[in-house]
Amino acid sequence: MVAPAPDDAVVSSGFAASGRRVFEVEVEGLNAVAARLDGAFSAACARMLECRGRVVCTGMGKSGHVARKIAATFASTGTPAFYVHPGEAGHGDLGMITDADVVLALSYSGESDEILMLLPVLKRQGNIVIAMTGRPASTMATSADIHLDISVPAEACPLALAPTASTTASLAMGDALAVALLEARGFTADDFARSHPAGALGRRLLLHIRDVMHGGDEIPAIAADASLADALMEMSRKRLGMTVIVDDQRRLIGLYTDGDLRRTLTDPAVDVRNARIADVMTRDPFAISADALAVEAARLMETRKITMLPVVDGERRVVGALNIQDLLRARVV
The missing domain is CATH 3.40.50.10490 (Glucose-6-phosphate isomerase like protein; domain 1)
Structure with a gap:
């Protein structure tokens, strides 16, 4: 049975x-x-x-x-x-x-x-x-x-x-x-991170913005009196999907991104051929210090629903540029 x-x-x-x-x-x-x-x-x-x-x-x-x-x-x-x-x-x-x-x-x-x-x-x-x-x-x-x-x-x-x-x-x-x-x-947490540099916690606590940002000639930047066409040329050359707009002392006054371009192209009030970048840029954009932790940039991007950040010094002079891809490559996010 x-x-x-x-x-x-x-x-x-x-x-x-x-x-x-x-x-x-x-x-x-x-x-x-x-x-x-x-x-x-x-x-x-x-x-x-x-x-x-x-x-x-x-x-x-x-x-x-x-x-x-x-x-x-x-x-x-x-x-x-x-x-x-x-x-x-x-x-x-x-x-x-x-x-x-x-x-x-x-x-x-x-x-x-x-x-x-x-x-x-x-x-x-x-x-x-x-x-x-x-x-x-x-x-x-x-x-x-x-x-x-x-x-x-x-x-x-x-x-x-x-x-x-x-x-x-x-x-x-x-x-x-x-x-x-x-x-x-x-x-402290910093001490712990120093003994775990290869781990996720180590990256979050040890990696600073300066370690992952683009600096020097890699920074896409133009003057406020530049044309929209000049901005697009700069964005194409630097391949970061953005350009910062600076004054004559390189202080940050605006930002223009791929997303801004899409909005500009669908705005009937904008004459794309003759527009100045000052007319279409985002004024006083969010920015971050080179001394900040990379994880702070990730947190700011997530909170503000943005994917790019200018990097500035204490007087808001542009010293770098950062996008979400840089954080992904560094495995911060």
Whole structure:
């Protein structure tokens, strides 16, 4: 006899219930660890803050994966750090750790053989060792200078075998350390961007208008007494879809764009052949400083529904020109 096909709705409901249970167990674990944050946490932060070297994170298995992530978070938030595999450390990589470094060792059991083997060497070298374990009575916990208790009431795994709630608690403890140190250092968004120059945040916080604008002979510019035909010639030569109109001291007095041209051609009141640019230009247009961030230009263009901007100095003299394509090429938008 063929067994009936499972009810998709029932199966789906079971998956969701299982997922919710995992969240509940892990939230309970996080709350338990948060309630224990005390002097040991503060002492760990103080030792890492005063560290003359780097924070060396280490751990085996799942704890090793967590240690790698913690090291990466430290490094990107102002605390120099790196990961060392404890197994490789016993075969030469221990030379990467100097006496100026603080060691953050992760093991939920607190009995990782590879780490226990390193402790005497680290102690002899004079390193401060901070242990992050789930067993305050373990060898690592009692041997370390500082112990961070990350024990959780239960793992989310129903077999109580796969590290789940405990690894989440370890990650959260690492984040708590990193953020506490970030705040103590006065680490800013600009500092973060400098360590992420290739990322979207780095581009938003580091790239200035001067880095993406057209300057010098690339700037399309004409005088106010020029004809519309002169303006069109300048726009064609410079290929930016615009031209600025300036006075004899190169101060910005107007702007004329491809969009303005379309409006001019459909305006029966304008004699295109004889029109002066002063008669059809946009007076006192929006402009931006070369010192502004490129993301500010993107924000201004979006808000004002425009795609081009003159770039001016403090006396509104034109020093550059910018359009939306320049921002797209720079991946600011």
